[in-house]
Amino acid sequence: MGSKKILVTGASRGIGKALVEYLAKDHQVLATARNEVALDALQLDTDCEVYPFDLEKLDYSGLQEAVEHKLGGIDILIHNAGLLINKPLRQFTRDDILRQYQVNVFSLFQMMQSFEPLFNRNAHIVALGSMGGFMGSSKFPGLSAYSSSKGALAVLIECLQEEYKESSWAFNCLALGAVQTEMLQEAFPGYEAPLQSFEMASYIGDFSLGGHKVLRGKVLPISLSNP
Numbered sequence: 001m002g003s004k005k006i007l008v009t010g011a012s013r014g015i016g017k018a019l020v021e022y023l024a025k026d027h028q029v030l031a032t033a034r035n036e037v038a039l040d041a042l043q044l045d046t047d048c049e050v051y052p053f054d055l056e057k058l059d060y061s062g063l064q065e066a067v068e069h070k071l072g073g074i075d076i077l078i079h080n081a082g083l084l085i086n087k088p089l090r091q092f093t094r095d096d097i098l099r100q101y102q103v104n105v106f107s108l109f110q111m112m113q114s115f116e117p118l119f120n121r122n123a124h125i126v127a128l129g130s131m132g133g134f135m136g137s138s139k140f141p142g143l144s145a146y147s148s149s150k151g152a153l154a155v156l157i158e159c160l161q162e163e164y165k166e167s168s169w170a171f172n173c174l175a176l177g178a179v180q181t182e183m184l185q186e187a188f189p190g191y192e193a194p195l196q197s198f199e200m201a202s203y204i205g206d207f208s209l210g211g212h213k214v215l216r217g218k219v220l221p222i223s224l225s226n227p
Helices: 016-023 036-045 061-070 094-118 144-163 182-187 197-213
Strands: 005-010 028-032 048-052 074-077 119-130 170-176 218-222
Touching: 005 016, 005 094, 016 197, 028 036, 036 048, 036 144, 036 218, 048 061, 061 094, 061 119, 074 094, 074 197, 094 119, 094 144, 119 144, 119 197, 144 170, 144 218, 170 197
Parallel strands: 005 028, 005 074, 028 048, 074 119, 119 170, 170 218
Antiparallel strands: none
C-alpha cells in the first residue's frame, strides 16, 4: 500500500485525534484544528505535522499553502471536523445556523476548491457524517441544525462523486452512530456509548486507506447504537 499523505480536520480531540494517532504510525499525516495547544501536544505524541486552522474562516489560502508545504499533495482527506450546537429551534440565531453549516458543510466546498490541484491520483475524500443526518434514522430535539447539516454533508458527497466522475478520485461519507467523545456528551449528557474513539478511529482509518477500491459516492451507516 505504501505511505499515504493524509489530511485530518478536527484533530484536536475525539475521533480526529485518535485517527491521527492511528494513521501517523505508518503514514504522513497533517492534522488541523482550531486548538493550537492540543495540536502541539498531539505533535509531541506522534510523528504528524500540524497546522492550526479555523474552518469558520472564509479564506482557505493558508491551509492550502500548509498542505502544499507539509504534504506536497493529498492521497486521503478525512473531513472529521464538526460543530454541534444543541438548543431548541426557537432559540437558534441566524449566526448559530451559519456557523453550524460553515464548519460541517461549507468547509468541504471550500477545501475541494482550494485543494483541487493537490489531490493525487486515486485520492479518497472521506466525510464523517452522523446517523442524525441519515435518512429515516431517529432524530432528537435540539439537534435540528446539526443533524440537517450532516444530512447536507452526505448529499454533498454524492454530488461530488458525480462532479468528479471523470477523475480517479473517490468520495464517501460514513454516517457514524454513538461513539464516546466529548461531542457526544455535549449532545447527550451522561449517555455511555458502546464504542470508544480509538475503536471507531481504527475502522475509519482502514476504510480511508482501502474502502475507495470498492466503494464510491456512498453514504454508509456505521453504528451499533444511535441514542
